Amino acid sequence: MTLSAFFQPNGRRLSSAGIVLLMAPFFMLIAFAFLYPLLSLLSLSVTEPTPGFGNYAKILDNPVYGKVLLRTLWIAVLVSALSLVLAFPVAMAMVSSKGPMALFITACVLLPFWSSVLVRTAAWAVLLQRNGIINSALQFLGITSEPIRLLYTQGAVVVAMTHVLMPFMVLPIYGALRNIPADYGRAASICGAGPFRSFWEVTFPLALPGVLGGVILVFLTALGYFITPALLGSPQEMMIATLISQQLREFLDWPFAAALVGVLTLFVTAITLLFSRVFRFDRMLGGQL
Amino acid sequence: MTDLNPRKLLLNAYVYAVLFFILAPIVVILPMAFSETDYLTFPPEGFTFDWFGAFFGNSRWMKATTFSLQIAVLTAITTCVIATMSTYALMRGAGRLGALFQGLLIAPIVVPHIALAVALYLFFRQTGLSSTITGYVLAHSVIAMPFAVFTIAAALSSVDATLEDAAMSCGASRFAAFRLVTLPIILPNVLSGGLFAFILSFDEPVISFFLAGIRDKTLPRMMFDDIEQNLTPIIPAIAVLLTGISIFVLVAAALLRRMADSRRTVSPEA
Numbered sequence: 001m002t003l004s005a006f007f008q009p010n011g012r013r014l015s016s017a018g019i020v021l022l023m024a025p026f027f028m029l030i031a032f033a034f035l036y037p038l039l040s041l042l043s044l045s046v047t048e049p050t051p052g053f054g055n056y057a058k059i060l061d062n063p064v065y066g067k068v069l070l071r072t073l074w075i076a077v078l079v080s081a082l083s084l085v086l087a088f089p090v091a092m093a094m095v096s097s098k099g100p101m102a103l104f105i106t107a108c109v110l111l112p113f114w115s116s117v118l119v120r121t122a123a124w125a126v127l128l129q130r131n132g133i134i135n136s137a138l139q140f141l142g143i144t145s146e147p148i149r150l151l152y153t154q155g156a157v158v159v160a161m162t163h164v165l166m167p168f169m170v171l172p173i174y175g176a177l178r179n180i181p182a183d184y185g186r187a188a189s190i191c192g193a194g195p196f197r198s199f200w201e202v203t204f205p206l207a208l209p210g211v212l213g214g215v216i217l218v219f220l221t222a223l224g225y226f227i228t229p230a231l232l233g234s235p236q237e238m239m240i241a242t243l244i245s246q247q248l249r250e251f252l253d254w255p256f257a258a259a260l261v262g263v264l265t266l267f268v269t270a271i272t273l274l275f276s277r278v279f280r281f282d283r284m285l286g287g288q289l
Numbered sequence: 290m291t292d293l294n295p296r297k298l299l300l301n302a303y304v305y306a307v308l309f310f311i312l313a314p315i316v317v318i319l320p321m322a323f324s325e326t327d328y329l330t331f332p333p334e335g336f337t338f339d340w341f342g343a344f345f346g347n348s349r350w351m352k353a354t355t356f357s358l359q360i361a362v363l364t365a366i367t368t369c370v371i372a373t374m375s376t377y378a379l380m381r382g383a384g385r386l387g388a389l390f391q392g393l394l395i396a397p398i399v400v401p402h403i404a405l406a407v408a409l410y411l412f413f414r415q416t417g418l419s420s421t422i423t424g425y426v427l428a429h430s431v432i433a434m435p436f437a438v439f440t441i442a443a444a445l446s447s448v449d450a451t452l453e454d455a456a457m458s459c460g461a462s463r464f465a466a467f468r469l470v471t472l473p474i475i476l477p478n479v480l481s482g483g484l485f486a487f488i489l490s491f492d493e494p495v496i497s498f499f500l501a502g503i504r505d506k507t508l509p510r511m512m513f514d515d516i517e518q519n520l521t522p523i524i525p526a527i528a529v530l531l532t533g534i535s536i537f538v539l540v541a542a543a544l545l546r547r548m549a550d551s552r553r554t555v556s557p558e559a
Contacts, residue, residue, distance in 0.1 A: 007379055007380065007387065007446070008446055009379070009380055009381060010380060010381075010450040011380070011450030011451075011454060012450070012453065012454050013382035014382060014383075014463070018378070018463070019378045019382075019383050020386070022374045022378035023378045023386060025371045025375070026372075026374070026393075026434070027390075029371060029431060029434070030393045030396075030397075030434075032427065033427040033428060033431050034393075034397060034405065034431045036412070037405075037408035037409050037411070037412035038404065038405065040411075041408040044411070086307045089304050090307050090308070092300070093304040104308075105304070105308065108308045108311050108312055111312070112315075115528065115531065115532045115535060116494070116512075116531055117492070117494055118492075118494050118509055118512045118516065119315075119512075119527075119531060122525075122528070123314035123315060123317060123318035123528075124314055125516060125520060126317065127313075127314055127317060129329075131330070163314065167311075220401075221401075224401025224403050224404065225403075226402070226406075226495050226498070231513070231516055231517060241403040244403060244407060245498075248410065248499075257407060258411075261403070261407050261408070264401055264403070264404060265401065265404045268399060268400065268401060269399060
């Protein structure tokens with residue numbers, strides 16, 4: 001991981017005993033409330049009801065579950081793509097504007113961090129309801145003649161998730177764009193590149209690490225997202241998180257729910273490790289306020 | 290280039306449209322808190338503070354709010370203390386243990402919250418921690434820890450470590466040097482990390498959803514149930530309160546950080 005530059009030790013070194021003593025509470029917390037519960041959950045998935053990979057085979061055998069996995073992937077891809085298309089120009093505007101305008105854009109981007117996911121999901125429930133604003137607008141414009149079902153659809157989930165996750169895309173792209181010297185764009189135009197070419201051959205390639213970081217962050221978060229699909233999605237079109245919840249709480253099939261958690265966690269971890277170099281966790285977290 | 294450049298105008302229009310998309314849902318829901326109707330409609334009809342009264346006057350909502358506040362305060366304290374201890378050790382040469390620390394620090398960000406929620410749901414059932422304050426505080430501290438560590442590490446890496454050395458050379462113990470020299474400098478960042486942990490815990494919906502019992506529900510869990518079953522203007526009313534609290538707390542955290550930065554630039558070596 002690219003944290004070593006961030007955590008550069010300084011000052012007089014502590015004794016080994018001191019270090020162990022100071023770090024002990026952290027390791028105890030993570031061991032007790034994170035590692036052990038997760039590992040025992042994963043072991044449950046391969047030991048119950050019979051030892052082996054029966055629970056995982058069940059995911060593959062039943063087309064219903066396969067569909068849920070594919071739908072989850074598809075929604076995550078869609079949300080990442082939409083977020084990128086919406087976020088990139090905003091990040092560009094954040095870099096190029098100054099004064100009150102820059103402050104306004106930044107405030108808009110950060111506002112979602114300041115209001116809870118539940119509130120924003122409730123807002124979409126209101127907007128999309130049968131007699132909500134969007135249905136009224138559609139009828140007013142003559143696009144539809146009567147209220148159509150917008151809530152509890154896949155579209156509702158995609159739109160609301162994009163709304164919730166898009167800010168996570170803006171920040172890494174903004175971070176990358178901000179570090180591109182303005183001279184580069186000028187140099188490109190002096191060399192005869194038009195604005196379009198200068199964007200595609202200079203700006204975009206240099207912003208790519210930020211783009212990749214943002215896309216992966218949004219994609220991975222979307223994969224395991226629970227609140228929005230649970231409240232706005234249709235029960236017939238579940239995502240993996242809502243399926244996990246159903247298996248755990250309604251069918252009480254803990255080992256199967258554990259296997260689904262296993263698939264999700266291993267997939268997410270693998271992608272993170274694969275792209276660990278583009279993840280600047282310190283920047284993403286440090287730059288949030 | 291002037292602003293009348295058509296390409297730039299187009300880009301601006303696009304950016305405004307996106308900002309509208311970000312703001313509109315929030316702007317639409319907040320005024321509904323003052324609606325006189327018991328269903329949600331826009332524009333809201335009439336003007337009343339009744340829904341705030343309904344929230345503060347309802348013992349179930351009040352119990353859930355108190356419960357969430359207790360959890361959030363304890364999470365903030367736990368996270369601050371543990372994060373300060375371990376980050377300090379890390380920045381004073383933790384060696385191989387430090388590498389393990391960094392790996393485990395990132396893990397709760399990478400692993401989806403639903404996975405941790407399910408794991409803790411089953412684990413806490415076995416250990417009797419279900420819907421106890423302790424259970425929630427442990428879970429929320431795990432999630433908040435990375436954010437606090439990064440905030441504190443940022444402060445520690447810019448503090449002039451020779452100040453602490455000087456104190457120790459003058460005979461102060463390590464603890465005294467930390468408490469009297471380093472801690473006062475990084476305190477705003479520690480508090481800012483704590484505030485962040487508070488908000489993260491207070492707003493946390495997924496783990497709350499799974500850990501909640503029938504009686505001991507957190508505020509986010511109560512909200513979830515209301516949104517799912519019976520959406521009344523009480524939710525916008527809570528949204529107004531929550532947004533207000535979040536903005537207040539996060540502005541406070543930002544001010545604390547700024548204060549910390551100015552403190553550090555005053556130190557002679559920086």
